[in-house]
Amino acid sequence: MGIRQNLYFHSGLLNVLADGEFSLQDAKQAFLDMLGAVVRHKAERILLDGRNVRGNPKDMERFYYSEFAARETRRIVVEHKIHPRLRMLSMCLFVTRQNSAKRLP
Numbered sequence: 001m002g003i004r005q006n007l008y009f010h011s012g013l014l015n016v017l018a019d020g021e022f023s024l025q026d027a028k029q030a031f032l033d034m035l036g037a038v039v040r041h042k043a044e045r046i047l048l049d050g051r052n053v054r055g056n057p058k059d060m061e062r063f064y065y066s067e068f069a070a071r072e073t074r075r076i077v078v079e080h081k082i083h084p085r086l087r088m089l090s091m092c093l094f095v096t097r098q099n100s101a102k103r104l105p
Contacts, residue, residue, distance in 0.1 A: 002026040003053060007037045014043035022055025035076055038084050046091050050090035 010042070016034050020026070040047060046079040076082055 003030045005030055005033060007034065009037070009041045012043065012045055014038060014041060014046045016046065016048045017052075018048065018050040020054070021077055022053050024057070024064060027053075027065050031065075031069055031072060035072055035084075036103035038076060038082060040082050042080075042082055044082060044084055046084050048086060048088045050088065053090060055065060057088045074082070076078045 003018055003022065003026045006017045008015045008017075012093070014034075014037055016037075018030060034048065037043065073084060073086070076084065
């Protein structure tokens with residue numbers, strides 16, 4: 001099934017609505033697709049709403065995804081001189097194996 005995204009750019013904000021079933025490979029590809037839109041629109045404000053992405057990623061998958069996202073975002077900053085400010089809403093990445101949400105500061 002994978003992860004599907006709808007991307008909308010308006011008034012300097014790239015709004016990304018994601019849904020589907022989490023897999024690390026699909027999540028990485030979706031992030032690259034989103035960064036492509038960031039470059040096309042020169043968007044510096046991004047809201048990624050992944051609350052409809054289902055799944056239960058393992059701790060290492062969360063780590064690998066975060067490391068990948070940070071590295072690719074840095075690449076965009078260096079190559080395109082765009083400094084995106086990303087806000088991510090996602091239950092899938094912040095849920096423990098017992099399916100109870102962690103409190104974030």
